[in-house]
Amino acid sequence: MSDYACDWRSYGHIAFQERGSVALEADYVVVGSGPGGSGAALVLARAGFEVCVVEAGPWRDPGDYPESMLGAMRDMMPDWGATVAVGDSIMPIVQAAVVGGGTVINSAIMVRTPDDVLADWRERHGLGDLFDERAMGLQHDAVDRELAVQRTPEGANFGSNNAMLLSALQRRQLGGKAILRNVVGCQGSSSCLQGCRAGAKQSANLGWLPEVIARGGTVISCARVDRVVFERGVAVGVRGRSRHPRTRVLGAAVDVRARRGVVIAASAVQTPLILQRSGIRLPALGRHWRVHPGAAVVGVYDHPVDMQRGATQGTASVHFRDGIAIQDGRPIAGTGENGIKIESLALPLELLAGRAAGAGQALIERLRDARHQAVWISAVRAEAEGTCRLGLFGQADVRYKPTQRDLRALRAGSHLLAALHFESGARLVRPGVVGLPAEIAPDQLPLLAEAPLDNRCWTWVLSHLFGGAVMGNDPQRSVVAPDLHVRGVRRLHVACAAALPTTLGVNPQHTILAVARILAERLANGA
Amino acid sequence: MRRLVEHALGAVFPTSAGIPGLERLDYGARLDEVLRGPPLMRLGLYAATLLFVLLPIWTVYTPLPSLLLSPSRLDRHANQLASSRIYLLRQLMLLLKTVGGLLWGADPEVRQALGLSPLGPDPGTFRGDELRVAAESPPRARR
């Protein structure tokens, strides 16, 4: 079948190919190798199917990982991290483009899908018992075992940034906990975003994808899929092109035929675009695009915090997941407002420098005390829905505008984080909100409660993405039917964040993994 | 244009009591990489630079390009632009600050001045890469 012969094939991995064409055949083709793609590929491979994973990014091992943020943007992210969502403000979208997808650059936080989300999927989105608590629980258990999910030890490698937030949350009984992560032997290098050079983070490129290969599968890296190929309404393969990760030169055509089915798992941004490029026309395609927009609050302390030492993210709280409001200067949970999740996050100096207010001497003065800064973030369980469509030049055209309620939750979260910083001894807080002073002292905290509810005044970052090709029983509102086929075509499936019909209010990768594995199990069982 | 970009970046990240600014650092190769990056980023950086050069008349009421400003005026100009009430200007300055931050914050001299450990290399390699292949000498592809 193949007009391609290469010794790399015997290793089950085909990297960039300059000339000719790469033509393969497998039982299943999986497009994308993040938690969704690698999770689905592994289950199918273990069930005895021949799987071919096609991934746009290169396969980097820990020795290839960059140390600087410039290197991380260049080597690990699509288009240097230049993807943005546009509404009345411009919000950067952070994603990975490497073998292993988000599992390589994320903070390895593993949170099970909350029961209320599953009930909502069942009741409002008509997904039946497919993803009930039992089915998802079994997957979560299996993943926890395989990826050695454990609570981040509060030892020497925990780091002050995490320890300080943990104490602050516990003092107020706000549900602060050391985070559960799929990490073994974290060395506290605070560089999860650049990939874990210590090999402690159990990312898919280290464990699951090598197992897919060991079971007879193939990974084609540096190969961007353009479209799905159909024959008489049946998905029979994918077509794409090899591209050199450094020079960006286009190389061989890539054609993979699928005997049994095509699984798209290219993220909430790219999956809708691949389906659109493939000629799928469904009313819900590219719609119901959601995020957990996040923003950081910096506290400046008299003592060094040294957030460059410790787990990148070590502490979190979901106390305000169901809503937060500030009343009389105090945060109230579950108020009918939108919720937030609180986390510590070690920002590298390079990103602190871009985020600090002002320019020139004023900017440098705000960086002089870099070692004394602690960064805590809130991610909003936002209600806004956006769209993700093919732009004029084939790029992702993402439209997204947080609502006033989303902004109120963010403002309340920032107020809470600033208060926690002050209670922890911060001398001042840098809220990062235009319209407020660049630095506020403890007696200026009430200013934050009145901060402008204008998206353009806040610096949001989008890294938890959902939807664009969501599952559901309503043909007007969903792209994937409850039988997990893309509507109107056979043997085409979605197994990444694009399929999730709602936000979660918690970190998404555990949910994405479980959903992808359930889909793959059903395929393996002949559904 | 590249000289103008360097000028703007230098004004955003200047030397300040014991901490070297971008104008003192050797970041040319990394800037080259950025300028070879995605066209949208390059365009944004150029647009930000042009506005930076042309807008002293608006920020410090001086009808001169920023290249001709005295150091103290240039500093005021940079800070005013970054704190502008006009969203688009602020965003373009944010792009300058982001790129400048990536270059400045990774520099070993800056990191030493701030008491931070230096960063290691960014190999940029990957499986199947000719650079890595040379080191590992895996089997060669044949057609």
Ligand SMILES: Cc1cc2nc3c(=O)[nH]c(=O)nc-3n(C[C@H](O)[C@H](O)[C@H](O)COP(=O)(O)OP(=O)(O)OC[C@H]3O[C@@H](n4cnc5c(N)ncnc54)[C@H](O)[C@@H]3O)c2cc1C
């Ligand atoms: C910095 C950061 C930190 C995070 N931290 C956490 C965390 O700690 N815990 C957590 O639960 N979540 C975290 N997340 C979110 C989590 O990583 C994502 O939700 C998750 O990776 C999404 O999985 P996915 O399979 O949908 O897509 P992705 O992980 O984005 O994978 C999609 C893959 O498809 C590839 N692809 C795209 N288009 C094509 C194409 N046309 N052809 C071939 N391949 C293609 C991409 O290169 C990519 O590798 C974080 C995200 C970021 C960015």
Ligand code: SF4
């Ligand atoms: S913080 Fe821990 S898991 Fe993250 S990169 Fe460093 S050693 Fe790896």
